[in-house]
Amino acid sequence: MIELTNVTKEFKSKKRKIVGVDNVSLTIDSGEVYGIVGYSGAGKSTLLRCMNILERPTSGEILIDGIDLLQLSGRKLREARQSIGMIFQGFYLVSSKTVYENVAFALKAAGVPDKKIRPRVNHLLELVGLTDRTNQYPSQLSGGQKQRVSIARALANNPKVLLCDEATSALDPNTTKSILALLKKINRELGLTIVIITHEMEVVKEICHRCAVMRDGRVIEQGSTYEIFSNPTEPLTKKFIETILDFQLPEQLLETITGKLVRLHFWGELAAEAIVSDVLQNFSVKGNILHGKVEYIRDVPLGIFVMEVNGEPRETEAAIDYLRERVSKVEVINNG
Structure with a gap:
């Protein structure tokens, strides 16, 4: 479904060159939930933005369903992007538009006829559990509800892929669980391929079939989520796992052993x-x-x-x- 081959993204300033993504190769299977984890500055969000060419890689290949997005431009690239939905930590809803209008906007921008918009929006709002919020504005919604609107908007044009950039980082633990449950439901019912960027191993543990760990623009470890949790090999991966499975014993107790x-x-x-x-x-x-x-x-x-x-x-x-x-x-x- 998604194949990244030797993807590199460089940023240049007058004084120096910064490598945001450094020769990354990944294969993400159709219908799976794939997590990319790393601390701030690891390059994970840049890599995600390369997947839909919001950031154009300096080199490498990005294939989705066998189509190399880097070979597309103009109208063809815009059409290809319609198969890739994206949600963000900051929601990016239009404050002057209602919940219905925010979701409908994506359909109008894609040229969907007006008569098809209302049933599609109503279906999406039912899917994300917001049928009772149709006419409310973003300022009247909780953080979790705003994220549900952004998910509905991202699904408007029936994408094959959903990219999630720190989609739960701004949410409290209970709301995070509800959003992850919704993403699992979408993955299960729609067969959607989901790529999640996060620094929280709890998110990876809960929802991801496979995952990759990034540091300094590189993927340092990847595999099934169970393998990564049960037998991590890299020190950074072990540090991430310890946030979930921490077994440090108190010094006073160790002295009695x-x-x-x-x-x-x-x-x-x-x-x-x-x-x-x-x-x-x-x-x-x-x-x-x-x-x-x-x-x-x-x-x-x-x-x-x-x-x-x-x-x-x-x-x-x-x-x-x-x-x-x-x-x-x-x-x-x-x-x-």
């Missing part, structure tokens, strides 16, 4: 198995769970627990070896 301290990772169905209790029954060791959590990444469980194992050295090593055979990943944090 006398046994082996291990971190256990349970992936998928293993998260529901009684492996720890089996260890305590089969080996002459005592176990103390100091920290633990089970998260669900797109409904698949991921469990991580920190456990102290006490016993005779031989039994302790045997117990840990048993865990290595049964658990997805075992990390020995200290030497005991």
Whole structure:
């Protein structure tokens, strides 16, 4: 569906050249939700704007459904852009127009006949849950309602792709969840390909099938969201994951540890198995769970627990070896 090949975007000033996107290649499958995560200045928003040529890349290829957008200009590029909807953190609604008029504006701009506009707008407002706000103005809406209007407007011309630039960053946690639920519904019911730019791993965890992590204009890690959460390889990715799965133990507690301290990772169905209790029954060791959590990444469980194992050295090593055979990943944090 979306293929980026060696995309680079450079910005030039009188004194120097700034590389916003540095040789990025990505493939985003049709119908998936793809997240691009990174801190401010990582280049993720610039990359997103390159996807619909709001920013024209310095070099590279951008194909959507096999069509290279960089080979288009004028009317053909405008027509191609109609298949790409976009929503922003700042909503960008016209304050002097009602909810209905804001959505209808996108259809009028595309040359849709007047008789087709009203049923289309009404359908979209029903889809985003705003049928009771049709005649209200943006100033009368909450942040979440404004974002729903912008989503309806972005969907007006039946796009194949929806680009979301920090679409939930200005919203409170509960409103963020409702907007993400709406995007999941749109993805499921319309089969829309969605690309989400964010610095919040909670958003990625909740909605994205796959994701990429960016730093300094480059993609440093990419894969399925579950793989990224369960087994990150880059230090920056691990730092992002820690915002969701933080297992730092207090120094005072660490000073009291006398046994082996291990971190256990349970992936998928293993998260529901009684492996720890089996260890305590089969080996002459005592176990103390100091920290633990089970998260669900797109409904698949991921469990991580920190456990102290006490016993005779031989039994302790045997117990840990048993865990290595049964658990997805075992990390020995200290030497005991």
